[in-house]
Amino acid sequence: MLIFPPFVKEAFSSFPPLGIAQLAAYILSRNPQIKLKIIDFTVSNFTVERLRQELDAFEPEVLGISVLTLNAPFGILAAKIARQHDPGIMIVIGGVHATMLPEECLEDCDIVVRGEGEETFWEILQEHPLDSIDGISFKRNGHIVHNKDRAFISNLDELPFPAHHLFEVEKYECFPGWGIIGSRGCPYNCIFCSSPVMWKRRLRLRNPKSIVREIEYLHKRFGVSEIMLFDDTINITQKRAVDICDEIVSRRLHKSVSFACQMRANAPLVSSDLFVKMKEANFSRIEFGIESGSQRVLDSIQKSLTVEEARRAVRLAKDAGIPIVKCFFLIGSWNETFIDVLQTWHFILSTPIYPVFSICTPFPGTRLYDMSVKRGYVRGRLDWSVLNQNTAVARTNRMSRIEILFLWAISFLLFEVLLILTRGQSLMKAFEAVVHNLRVRFGLVRLRAEIKKHAV
Numbered sequence: 001m002l003i004f005p006p007f008v009k010e011a012f013s014s015f016p017p018l019g020i021a022q023l024a025a026y027i028l029s030r031n032p033q034i035k036l037k038i039i040d041f042t043v044s045n046f047t048v049e050r051l052r053q054e055l056d057a058f059e060p061e062v063l064g065i066s067v068l069t070l071n072a073p074f075g076i077l078a079a080k081i082a083r084q085h086d087p088g089i090m091i092v093i094g095g096v097h098a099t100m101l102p103e104e105c106l107e108d109c110d111i112v113v114r115g116e117g118e119e120t121f122w123e124i125l126q127e128h129p130l131d132s133i134d135g136i137s138f139k140r141n142g143h144i145v146h147n148k149d150r151a152f153i154s155n156l157d158e159l160p161f162p163a164h165h166l167f168e169v170e171k172y173e174c175f176p177g178w179g180i181i182g183s184r185g186c187p188y189n190c191i192f193c194s195s196p197v198m199w200k201r202r203l204r205l206r207n208p209k210s211i212v213r214e215i216e217y218l219h220k221r222f223g224v225s226e227i228m229l230f231d232d233t234i235n236i237t238q239k240r241a242v243d244i245c246d247e248i249v250s251r252r253l254h255k256s257v258s259f260a261c262q263m264r265a266n267a268p269l270v271s272s273d274l275f276v277k278m279k280e281a282n283f284s285r286i287e288f289g290i291e292s293g294s295q296r297v298l299d300s301i302q303k304s305l306t307v308e309e310a311r312r313a314v315r316l317a318k319d320a321g322i323p324i325v326k327c328f329f330l331i332g333s334w335n336e337t338f339i340d341v342l343q344t345w346h347f348i349l350s351t352p353i354y355p356v357f358s359i360c361t362p363f364p365g366t367r368l369y370d371m372s373v374k375r376g377y378v379r380g381r382l383d384w385s386v387l388n389q390n391t392a393v394a395r396t397n398r399m400s401r402i403e404i405l406f407l408w409a410i411s412f413l414l415f416e417v418l419l420i421l422t423r424g425q426s427l428m429k430a431f432e433a434v435v436h437n438l439r440v441r442f443g444l445v446r447l448r449a450e451i452k453k454h455a456v
Helices: 018-032 050-056 069-085 097-098 119-123 208-222 236-248 274-281 295-300 307-318 336-349 367-377 402-416 425-442 445-453
Strands: 001-003 038-040 062-066 090-095 109-112 138-141 144-145 176-180 226-229 258-263 281-290 322-332 355-361
Touching: 018 038, 018 062, 018 119, 050 069, 062 069, 062 119, 069 090, 069 097, 090 097, 090 119, 097 109, 109 119, 144 367, 176 208, 208 226, 208 236, 208 402, 236 274, 274 281, 281 307, 307 322, 307 336, 322 336, 322 402, 336 402, 355 402
Parallel strands: 001 038, 001 062, 062 090, 090 109, 176 226, 226 258, 258 281, 281 322, 322 355
Antiparallel strands: 109 138, 138 144
């Protein structure tokens, strides 16, 4: 049984967790007779009793739990409940959070899979001696053993398509939209991002033909009509993005499917020709991680981007007719002051974008986390059951937690809510944004009570 626990922030993602679907597909490609079940508790109501019922019904020999930092509290709770329910079950935890904090996760599981999981998890299922399995951490005689890292899979095209059919597709808020992953890794080195640690700044790309074949499969099998490409950035290089667009058009998928993606805004990676091609392929939304309108802050967080490059990328996209350009910004970045936030607000008011704000969070494993610990801004183990990306986790070298939270709240109200009224969306949409945000704040009371009730 593979499970994906709920997030501490409700509806943190409306898309399915494709990582465990890829893991499931790999296992079944090696042995189609293995009895395997996926439960995504972001769409299947999570309670302790529900988890116990699922364990009773399926009786798994191995329980795999995939954890990001923002669902780790419920992942740990699931491991505790599974151990109480069946002391003989093998519990394996993987994912970004487990890779960054294997010792912490091993308090409640048998094995931690660090980094890329397909080959590692398969060897665990094959009962290879633990000493021989690269990429795992485990306990022996009360001591933690960290085996050497596993080498990355060099050719992602050798992997089968994720086992999308194991999800309850129509339960997802995004449906008939869906997601796919066309690459792994990112060559950039932003201090707030865990990718440089998880993927070692190595970028591996799937072939554009393979990506579009998966899109075609999703469209024909499930009726998917919107696709989000979850690559860290689709336009490394521009030619690759153009090749994907050409393949979409050649299969005439642009007539029945719309697309969205995340991109870098750096000048060498964007052009008028690229956005014209994306418009032809029916890309209705693109997303840039801009982070700040202050060059000083961008340099402090090692974004490797200039404000003028960001402005140019937005202008080129809009001139080519891309309907929605969404930009993500952080409040509370290292070295950021109120003046820097004002510069971000000016960037938003002077460019035709839809902004999304988050608080810059020192996630475990990032250089920002190490810097925060060194300065004493983060002490001890953080309680992620009450923290999310809209929580001021720690102060910075320039702002207190209260100042960060205040500036994020003002930014959200001024721009994510009120600004949409002037950029083509309705008053109802603005109210929906406010209501959704309030629902997020109050909707997790029951789940957090589950953690406290069953904490051991």
